[in-house]
Amino acid sequence: MNAEFILSAAKPEQFLKTDLPEICFAGRSNVGKSSMINRILDRKKLVKVGNTPGKTRLVNFFNIDSKYIFTDLPGYGYAAVSKAERASWGKLIEYYFAHRKNLALCVLLLDIRRIPNDDDMKMMEAMKSRNVPLIAVLTKSDKLSNNEKAKQIKIISEKIQIPKENLIVFSSMTGQGKKQVWQEISKTSIS
Numbered sequence: 001m002n003a004e005f006i007l008s009a010a011k012p013e014q015f016l017k018t019d020l021p022e023i024c025f026a027g028r029s030n031v032g033k034s035s036m037i038n039r040i041l042d043r044k045k046l047v048k049v050g051n052t053p054g055k056t057r058l059v060n061f062f063n064i065d066s067k068y069i070f071t072d073l074p075g076y077g078y079a080a081v082s083k084a085e086r087a088s089w090g091k092l093i094e095y096y097f098a099h100r101k102n103l104a105l106c107v108l109l110l111d112i113r114r115i116p117n118d119d120d121m122k123m124m125e126a127m128k129s130r131n132v133p134l135i136a137v138l139t140k141s142d143k144l145s146n147n148e149k150a151k152q153i154k155i156i157s158e159k160i161q162i163p164k165e166n167l168i169v170f171s172s173m174t175g176q177g178k179k180q181v182w183q184e185i186s187k188t189s190i191s
Contacts, residue, residue: 002065003041008058012095016061021188022069022102026093026123027109029075032139035172036109037062037072040181047072059096068185069102076119097126104188105133107181112138112152112169116159124160135184136162142171 009015025033034047046062060072073093097103106127110116127134138156141149149169157164168184170177 001041002063003043003046003070004063005046006061006063006069008060010058010092012092012099015059015096015100016069018069018102020063020067020069020102021104022071022100023105023107023185023188024071024073024096024100024103025107025109026073027075027139028077028111028114028117028119031075031109031111032172033072033075033109036107036137036139036170036181037070039172039175040178059092068104068188071096076123077117097130097132103130103132105135105185107137107184108134109137109139109170110156110160112141112149112156113143115155121160133188135168135181136160136166137168137170137177137181139170139172141169141176142173 006016007014025037027033037047038044041064047060058074062070062072064070073096076093106123108120108123108127110120124134124136136156138153144152153164153167153169157167168177168180170181
């Protein structure tokens with residue numbers, strides 16, 4: 001698979017102009033968006049990964065086999081940056097969702113160890129109101145035992161009102177869930 005970084009945008013006027021279907025990866029700071037993109041593309045360092053929340057500060061665009069554009073969005077919620085910078089990311093992300101005509105799918109990453117918060121729920125509502133298909137991916141599954149996973153899947157399913165069988169359990173360490181993510185991506189098209 002050919003995957004290449006295209007550009008990073010700090011302002012809406014810098015966003016990529018394309019006719020390809022766009023898949024965005026959204027979630028809280030430090031939920032594993034960059035790690036997930038690297039894992040599903042079988043690349044170690046295509047997307048920069050950081051140990052601290054807030055590593056992704058720009059909207060990053062990647063061309064995938066000239067079939068899709070992957071967009072790695074800044075995380076929402078906690079980040080070790082100023083309130084002003086977090087607010088500017090929020091405006092950038094809001095603009096992105098309001099104006100991306102080719103947005104075909106939102107991959108919403110949720111840390112399986114955490115109960116979805118208000119920001120997660122707002123993100124889901126924003127996608128619903130814009131008629132953007134959304135898949136919920138529970139990241140960091142390798143950090144829990146099977147019993148703990150089952151318990152968390154039930155809690156998260158009830159909170160976000162998505163049936164358990166429609167949640168994708170994912171680990172960037174083991175690759176669990178990679179096939180299911182690709183199955184969902186392969187269904188995308190621009191309406």
